[in-house]
Amino acid sequence: MEKTKIVLATGNAGKVKEMADVLSQFGFDVVAQSEFGIESPEETGLTFVENALIKARFAAKMTGLPAIADDSGLSVVALGGEPGLYSARYAGEQASDADNRQKLLAKMQGQENRLAKFVSCIVFLKHETDPTPYIALGECFGEILTEERGENGFGYDSLFFYPPKACTFAELETKEKKAISHRAIALEQLKQQLAGENK
Template sequence: MTQKIVLASNNQRKIKELSRILAELDIEVLPMSHFDIESPEETGTTFVENAILKARYVAEKTGLPALADDSGLSVDALNGAPGVYSARYAGENATDEDNNQKLLDAMVQHPEERAAHFHCVLAFFRHAEDPTPIICDGVWHGEILQEPLGDNGFGYDPLFWAPETQTSSAQLTPEQKNTLSHRAKALAEFKLKLGAYHHS
């Protein structure tokens, strides 16, 4: 029997990515928009806090198990910025291009220090009162490029150099990205933990 999980996001690309990966566990991923609920305010100062806050909120509003992901880019030379503010780095309604431009501008001061990593935290609540939610995280190390490369992906992908493939993240196919990325690593851990939970 297919299990339904609500994803605490309306980001179509995220939903597609997660659906593909979780289909193997016979899990159907539903977006929040199915339930006509607003996104909660992300008031946490860490990826973990925000993921927990979103998953608990959605489980409470829908009465179904909920999965939330909070992820972003942390640049060593910028003390971990943009971090939890990755999506709104250049302002509340910033586009990917605005955010990428702001990052490039900030990096002008650090021509030699390009190390960065993407971080993803997943929180899964079986129900809103779940005392032991499943928390998983994944990290993808790389460097910040001097200019955007590639047309795939979203967010900071065009500026993120992946050492494993010697390309930018935006030059990878979705299949390649789904084996290397921070989200792929967090999801691999989630699949293991959820599989174990299902069979326990």
């Protein structure tokens, strides 16, 4: 049986592989939007769900294919949910992961409450105007350290201490992190939704 092509609204190769592993089980062939020469639209939403929908609808519109997108970020309790929607550009539009981590460390200086969570929202559209998209939300709870630890991962992983494993996300092997991360939880939710429809 020929697989249905689905466009993933990202150019991130890691995300493409992660999503492809799950979606291939349901007969989907995942193609990154970069393969169609599509740039991501401006993220003007006020929530992770809204931003994921903006990205997915844009990719579906540009390709005429079903689309999937995720929007994720770090939410720190003591900072009122920052960096939140701005996690990737916390220290500015052209900021590197290291710049963003330095800004977070500076803002967390002297804070006793170090609780935080990673959030991932994944949306799946059958077509651009799909009125009932699948929406899956994953959360992973931990704490922000006062200094970086670990060499793996990306983003804020080296500052995010995950109590069940007693280490940071950056100290976990990639395979281990993929099994427990916020994106893994959201993907598992999406998998259940798709499986429910295919019964």
